[in-house]
Amino acid sequence: MDFRELVYGQKPFEGVFVFDVHGHIGFEQGSQLGPNDGESMVHTMDRMGVDGICVSFSPGIRGAWKRGNDQTKDTCKRLPGRVFGYAVPNPFHAECDLTPYFEEDLGFRGVKIHGNIQGETPENDPRYAHAFELANRLKLPVLFHAWMPYEVDRAADVASRYPDLNVIIGHGGLTFARDRAVAACKRYDNVFCDTAISSAPDGSIEWLVDKVGVEKVLYGSDMSFFDCIHTLGKLALAKLSDTDKEKILGLNAKKIFDL
């Protein structure tokens, strides 16, 4: 597989397993983004050769948690094997229990924590504990929105206290917090970084791989906010070996998402 030639020829990433660990579906209140339903995203994934994506329902993070998780469940059901779900807790609703979403295989593969748009709730807040205990018991990945250094540090704290779950530092490896993310990845076996950020310069993924090792880096796009093409192209044209690219694009995720 010569990834650069794929991009030069505008060919899909066929013959390689590609799994996107960082996706969003649903209406975005604050701004008009691109098509954000599961079917539209799968259309783009088909064009690009992306096998699967794990998503959370954005309005459910900001608003009604049960409706949000039910929307994710319905999307997973409509698009089995292509769209998987993150269940999202709400720290302000004591009745919020994510267990039912994992009692049978409804397509959920992890938990998403986005504290900064849930009343600036710290990522390691005790009100998320039930979600962490569930993830720890089921050995699930937990994707954190972690843009700032303190958000990365709190995600790392969760990794230290729940050693059987896997923490994914969303965005964090490549932003203002990349040094903190590197430190967390080195310190804890159960901490990983994803690649979902639009503004990271060329060279940043190579830098991250050099610092933390390729096994710790996961392909994430932030679709449907960003187009998944963005990071796929960045990875394909990166100065990394094709073997490393295959690990980042999907082989690493296969291990921690039970795919």
Added chain:
Amino acid sequence: MLRFIDARCMLGERCIIREGDPNTKEAILELMDRCHIEKAIVYHAMARESELPAGNMALIGETAGDDRFIRQWCALPSYFGEYMSAEDFFDAMKQHHVTSMRLLPKTCGYSLRPHSIGKLMDLAAQCHMPVFIDLGTELTTDESYDLCKMYPEVDLVFGNSGYRENRRLGPILEQCPNFYLGTGNYVAHCGIKLFCEYYGAERLIFDTGLPTGSATAAVSLIGYAEISDEEKALIAHGNIERLLGEVRL
């Protein structure tokens, strides 16, 4: 093979650099090769970050003899004799084969209204010279509407648009035919396709934002966009070639 001309690239030593980023001219040229970017419109980091007059002159030295770089100067309206007059600025651009200019109203603390930059913009209109400015760091999207309306004879290329701007961009695109959008940071899902469908590929200009942007992502966004080959060619190089081809210094 799609060829690209990058409409937003900065050369020269910056204040803040990070390990791993393309921090040298050689690193930028290597990225251009890797991404099949034939040429880049370049301005100088010193002109943007610290010392505009010296930065503009440094650009001439650093691009001398290299036809892959298309020179761009940063503009400064001069009062109290601080910098060249507008007329002298355009004469110097002609002398040094500089074919576009960039506005830095926030960085350099000047107004975009006609009483401030009117002479510069009149001369740009006379020369059919495109004028570049970044959204976010230099003006808001709403202010870009005012700029287009104040200078309807000038083609304005707005870079650095985020992926969340469509609700603000839509009305401006409908009402300001001189508004062009750089694609480098316009990364919303299917954003390029939707833009072409509603406002036409003629209004999009390929750019990367190097060295802090990503050329690899920028070329991929256009190469894989669900649009026709003709539209891709316009965005990748055709539109900016047309704008620069009209410049008469």
